[in-house]
Amino acid sequence: MNIIKNIHLLEKEIKELKKNNKVIGLVPTMGNLHNGHIKLILLAKKYADVVIVSIFINPMQFNSLLDFKKYPKTFEQDCYILRKEKVEILFCPEINEIYPNGLKNNTYVDVPKLSNIIEGRARPGHFIGVTTIVCKLFNLIQPNFSFFGEKDYQQLLIIKKLVKELNYRIKIISLPTIRLPNGLAFSSRNKNLNSLEQKKAPYLYKTIEQACNIIVQNKGKKIQKTIDMSRQYLIKKGFYIDIFSVYNSKTLGPISKKSKSIIILASVWLGNTRLIDNKKITLKN
Ligand code: PAF
16 A cells, blocks of 8 residues: 655655546545444545555644544554555545644645534634645545545535535545444544443434434424424433434425425534434435
8 A cells, every 4th residue: 555644745645546547536534443434445546546544633623632632543453454455546545644734724624614503613724724624635636536434414515516616526435334233333533432331322323213214204294293202212311412303304304395305413422522414304295
């Protein structure tokens, strides 16, 4: 695997790949790779001649220095996984390679409206950090395809909007959330859960699933009551709820009686760990 830390060397490599008409697939990550990332890499291999994985723990998208510092760093283990999966190129720049003039006055990319609601309201500035780094990676790597997980559903919609509105010629491919047998979504943050929290964490998805089933059974009626009951249940189990609501899955706006494709988005705390998850519901008349 070719490990590239430097933008200049990356650009040289990309130039060569483009000259040889190689189809490039980019899997952007912040490292601490798990099964979800591996599935994205395997998918990328189906689409691309060359798969580039980026590992960059992007300080711009963290709300606090503490959260940034706490983010698990497992570079050696990540390299082992990437070699095993026969990834051709790893791009893993240092912070000052990406933000040579610091973060404060750096040019940023903002996708309005979608970035300020739900998760964006709970974490001001988070999505500006995400969209800025994703644009930088797109500009540097010029991939034909880029791959994102559906667990970060709002992030995925924001990136799709950004690609469309900034005229990137990149196809965004998404992959359904990869879960442990107990339903818990794979996430780098799971490592921060203590043993009791690990036992409780699967209740999040179980509760979302149950709420979805009830909403479907009720043919879209009494949605608010179902959501309120689910919230109460999670609170009883020891979760602190930031977000647990239902939205229009295309716009992330409020649902109406006519909404057919809706989604439950959840963002909760278990102790000091923030967990997010979601599930879509399709309503028939
Ligand atoms: O989803 C993530 O891991 C990050 O938000 C991303 C897309 C790699 C940008 O830093």
